[in-house]
Amino acid sequence: MNKVFLSYNNIISSLGFSSEAVVEQIQKEVSGLSLIKDKTYLPQPFYSSLIDNNLLNEAFESLGSPQNYTKLERMMILSLNDVITQSNLSINDRVGLIVSTTKGNVDALDADNSFPEERAYLSSLANSISNFFGITRTPIVISNACVSGILAVATAKRYIQQGMYDHVLVVGGDLVTEFILSGFNSFQALSDELCKPYDKDRKGINIGEVTASALVTNDIELLSEDAVAIIGEASCNDANHISGPSRTGEGLFRSIQSALEQSQISAKDIDFISAHGTATLYNDEMEAIAFNRSGLEDVPTHSLKGYFGHTLGASGLLEAIVGVHSLKNDTLYKSLGFDTLGVSKPINLITSTQKTPLRTMLKTASGFGGCNTAVVFKKHAL
Template sequence: MMSNSYLSHNTIVSAYGFDSANAIHQISNEVSGLQLTEDPTILPQPFFSSRVSGEALEEKYDLLNPQERHTRLEKMLLVSLSKTISASNMELTDRVGLLISTTKGNIDVLEQKSPFPEERAYLSALGATIQRHFGFQNQAIVLSNACVSGVLAIAVAKRYISEGRFDHVFVVGGDLVTQFILSGFNAFQALSDTPCRPYCKTRSGINIGEVAASVLVTNDTSNLVAESVKVLGEASCNDANHISGPSRTGEGLFRSATNALHQAHLQADEIDYISAHGTATLFNDEMEAIAFNRAGLQETPLNSLKGYFGHTLGASGLLETIIGMHSLHQNTLFASKGFQELGVSRPLNIIERTTKKPIKTFLKTASGFGGCNTAAIFQKVGD
């Protein structure tokens, strides 16, 4: 018999602070975490980004009494996951799994100033480090599938639980603002020199952000929090369109969304809002508009959270799912920061102002390099 999966305890480490409540409070007030950053060691010109306070991170990290040295990303992941595990009061038995989602992991250790050996950049080393610190009995599983990694990790956790492999899975994800990441997007001429404006006619590109986020996925309804949600359906599709360019027809995202709806036994008009990928690049936003129209979701209220956090790569889907959990709990549609005038060829119902409204379900989508796409549908638990 397959078990249901629920998302419960959660922690966001971001420019807003070191818990989910701080982030939700700032988003509710439409306060962006993006700031003009001047750091010529990682990019010659000033750029907008959202970054975790280094000094505050060290203070939180020191409280963990670490027995070995850790990279900046590892510190962020440890601080986030430590709080989630502690709040859940979960014993880490062999029925508890660990999934880590990231796009580039410890990529910064490959920079000349790093005191860590190059081997620390291996994703397997990252997984082993997090597993060892907390004493998980099962080997950490690292999911690195471009920018869908965070949503995909939740989907994989749900599948492990439904198959009976685990009863509970901790999912933690993170990525950094680094020289490698910024130089890559700059080479694409995709970086914006202003705060990003997803789906807006005046948008000019992407901002990069960094976060660590964690959540407990569980089949135990007795260990849920107020903002808990049930995973109704999920699906992934790779349309293999291009190494970096999204499909012109939105094929992969369309199939992911419609397959997730089918698994959830829902129609498009039963989705209360969409937490979309929305990177504020011309091709991504256009592709999403086409896919959502093909799926009959053009009238569903939709936001992108990139105007608050920037694009946090492999952590973005996990981060934005946690925001969605709180959105359902508060019966609040959060504004898509920066949006002014629709700048895609198909109609979309962009949330322009933070609005109170009874909501029960949401669709989270993500798309990434290589043609990968993932969608997941969540439902509020209780009233």
Template sequence: MIYIGAEEIISPLGVTADQNFRAMVNNQSGISLVADAGLNKTPVHLSKITDLQFEHPFDSLLEKVLISLSEKIDSDIITSDRTILLISSTKGAIENIIGDQFGRSVAFIKERFSLRHQPVVISNACISGVLAINAGANFISAGLYDHAIVIGCDLVSDFVLYGFQSLFAISEKPCLPFDSERNGITLGEACSAVLVSNSPSVFREAPLRLLKGTSANDANHISGPSRTGEGLFRSVKKTMEINGISDQDIDFISAHGTATVYNDEMESIAFDRLSLTHVPLNSFKGYFGHTLGAAGVIETAVSIQMIRNDILLKSLGFQQKGTSVTLNIIEENKPSELKTILKTASGFGGGNASLIIQKL
């Protein structure tokens, strides 16, 4: 069996998973209007960590989150020969370094924590986080390692912000996933980590069970989602089938929900094809914005916190149905016992990935 836990989160809402979760229970969002941030010095809504005063913010966030994570586990495993570090990120330190935007950070972390193996950077657009967690589980199942530390991290940069502005994909208001008024994403920055392991005893707090996840490509367009949700449909279907999970077993879906018109519509179509429209669902983008390579990890971390706290968190920013298919979008926080949850992600390059976590 593969276990997952020791989740940590650094975001505008706090520097621990606990702080983040408490803020979310109080319906707080990390998104605010940032003056001069956009192209031609326009104000833009962002979920930005304001006190990020480091010379190398990307390296420092990786370091900070790994220190926090080590306090939640048997810290000997960090330097173990049986441990691999997977870093999920789209652009790394692009603001400072163009070219080798991961090299220095990875070398720094490897040295700083005396890691035995070369860390692997998974850079697969917005599905990187879910893919990295799945890769960690795969490495362990295959007997190559016993533990995989997965860190997802991306920063807000001019590079990425101007890019999404050139695509007219940035929302004027804070993003509104699945809502009828939604009109684009809000970018966010965050760093989040989880431990995946074959040993329940290395976690200080009881872990959960991680089932085998899968990915599938849309084979449709490099930057636009498939109209039929084909890749997402295939990935979730595979993940459910290989684990013998039916649509009745799933208690909650942490959807991707970027709040672009086409993405959220695509997801609704895929969930309809999967007979999952009855399952309570949200997008966490209203709390953190779209944190790109960090998104899959941070959203899995919060989902784990929801299971631990027996609560469904509402889909912040959602008011009115905005997709052709009606989904069961969570409108208010409510206590609920959660046993099995599905996390999905979709992204540029046509990628889709999914994973399932169960309460033990």
């Protein structure tokens, strides 16, 4: 089977507008989260990583008129434009587009929003991005809760191996909106402090906003310096509960087993895990159980939610991209916010950023609906 790679990539976040700029901040253990006091979002103050509108428009102006595009569209176009420019990819009928999002332009449902309600259809968002870049194939939207971003990478790989495309542009993004915050708040899942994944004092999640994008390709002529091979992937459901993870970590455990099997490697070959780590009691505990059942309890592990918050439909892709830079830089990045283990099974959290040789990464994500996805990446020596 042909090898498929995750190649050129970009992150648009409060920490910067390129993957390199963002990873530089992570290297310095800087969080993109800050306390927001804005009642149009939520009655009480909350931590988030909002993208500054002025900075965004300044960066966007050379590409188009900001007023014609929603905030999320501007973020996605800016991100993809960087990937297309870096890779020099020519757009033809062998190029696909996958947009990963949970809520897209859901802010267009708000009576006070200047865009019409029709913009809330996810295909409208995808068409807007697709038309901007002149992509000829029908864009594909994945909306599968919090695994969407990493599932988009797995899907791109499958399509390329099926021969549907040679290259797939993958972009993931979600906004921080009143819609999302009020919902998570009704679940009492929001923390009023900086989130602390896996820590005994964790109080819940922070919601953040980013867009991330990457070129997934089978063409070795189109590989970036940091390109990695996507060597295995799988998704399995918990078949347990729609809003709470399985107590046995069943779906995540099965996803990891199946992804390892497809990769033809074993647990001992994994050099680090980029986990989901939302900092809710149930999620963190479920992951600890699944990692133990998989024999991965000693593998260095981090959650990046302490830097970005939970960025929903973008999170899996965002965190995979940071992981790609971990592999390239041979550096394990600290699991920010973690001090003392607060899960019932031991896991090996990265407590300080450190240089070490790295070859393989396991990326996992889990979400509402009981969904779980695991993807294995391997460094590609040019």
